[in-house]
Amino acid sequence: MIVHEPVMVRQVLEVLDIRPGDTVLDCTLGEGGHTAHFLEKASCGIVIGIEQDEEVLARAKERFREQEDRFIPVQGNFSSLQKIVANHTGSQVDRIFFDLGISMYHFKESGRGFSFSKNEPLDMRLDRSRAMSAADVVNGFDEKKLAEIVWAYGEERFSNQIAAAIVRRRKLKQITMSKELADIVMEAVPKRFWPKSIHPATKTFQAVRIFVNDEIEILEKALRDGIDTLKEGGRMCVISFHSLEDRIVKSLFRELAKGCTCPPDFPVCVCGKRKVVKVLTKKPLIAQQEEVGVNPASRSARLRCALKLTNDAAFLASMKVTA
Ligand SMILES: C[S@@+](CC[C@H](N)C(=O)[O-])C[C@H]1O[C@@H](n2cnc3c(N)ncnc32)[C@H](O)[C@@H]1O
Structure with a gap:
């Protein structure tokens, strides 16, 4: 534990x-x-x-x-x-x-998709009685709103590209797992712009989590x-x-x-x-x-x-x- x-x-x-x-x-x-x-x-x-x-x-x-x-x-x-x-x-x-x-428990043990390094259902709710999960957000919101969320709560400069990539992917298949979201972000951000000290999906995960929990x-x-x-x-x-x-x-x-x-x-x-x-x-x-x-x-x-x-x-x- x-x-x-x-x-x-x-x-x-x-x-x-x-x-x-x-x-x-x-x-x-x-x-x-x-x-x-x-x-x-x-x-x-x-x-x-x-x-x-x-x-x-x-x-x-x-x-x-x-x-x-x-x-x-x-x-x-x-x-x-x-x-x-x-x-x-x-x-x-x-x-x-x-x-x-959030707590280490959320990243390491909750199984709710807070971490881009694990493949877990994309949930991210701290309070499970909340209506909307991270999967509902990435699969349900239009491209403009997704870009706004990633920019406003992640301060991610590639927010538009990431939102477009999410929308392209979900036309093929619903995005249900954390690893899928992490891979989409990594593909959307050109490799030469990947941050040196954090994972390329850090800001997007932070943004979605903040939005889902109204932080x-x-x-x-x-x-x-x-x-x-x-x-x-x-x-x-x-x-x-x-x-x-x-x-x-x-x-x-x-x-x-x-x-x-x-x-x-x-x-x-x-x-x-x-x-x-x-x-x-x-x-x-x-x-x-x-x-x-x-x-x-x-x-x-x-x-x-x-x-x-x-x-x-x-x-x-x-x-x-x-x-
Ligand atoms: C950084 S952790 C706190 C860790 C704690 N100080 C410790 O050292 O063990 C933040 C905790 O606050 C909870 N939390 C976040 N937002 C909250 C809110 N709006 N109301 C109540 N709890 C919240 C999270 O679920 C998480 O467990």
Whole structure:
């Protein structure tokens, strides 16, 4: 059995600064790699762990069987985090953690076609109750929409060629297996343009997976809901693995860290905007070389953290001082 190795644990514990007794919301529980540290090293009070994949959640439940009194596993989507927190604690939480994307289990063991190096049914759903699988997307969407998906969520410059190749192939036969999709992409991208450090189908697989699981569209609202759900003085830490996600985290934190937007020559503030957070990571933290050496998945991890200001501090910070 493959166990997912949690990334950037030292930095996560440092920036989250969990206090004994804190309630922590782990929005992407996975098999509980980070949660184990929250429970054991950081001696928090309880962890509420949200996971949308019931097979992965079952593993986490088994892992923390003996800590039932401090661990609340919830099958669900972090897009409903406010409802989940309200149902389980009835109040706000002290720390919120996101470790976006998918787990090693999905690549290595799920059998759902997340990896281009395995020949598995092309499914890619994290939550199996979702209506649309990866096979439905590649066989059902028109060429223009396919190209848009591969470009928007994979930033793949050969998106048009890949979409055209998918449509040509499926006229002969439905595309049902991951290896078939990987081969189509490899044929569509001229060999001289194959990337040096990643498989030529990496970006296309990422794009289809993101689309199938609606990963980008829900993120900004979930982060906003998370900030609303944090107690004053609480912290939110987000690890993302590609630029699309990191951009959303960065620009939301920046927006919430801005106070008054009135022109500088206004004697008093009329916009009423207050600073909601202080960004604790001006630049994203990245994994250290030693970690990348033993856990290559950490190579693209970007960690950002924000502190929710108290109302008084936010008010004072956004007050204009006029000479
Ligand atoms: C990178 S893994 C987390 C690994 C975990 N931190 C660990 O170290 O064991 C991300 C997990 O979040 C889950 N996930 C992704 N998007 C989700 C969402 N919108 N709601 C709930 N769970 C989600 C995935 O199924 C996956 O198991």
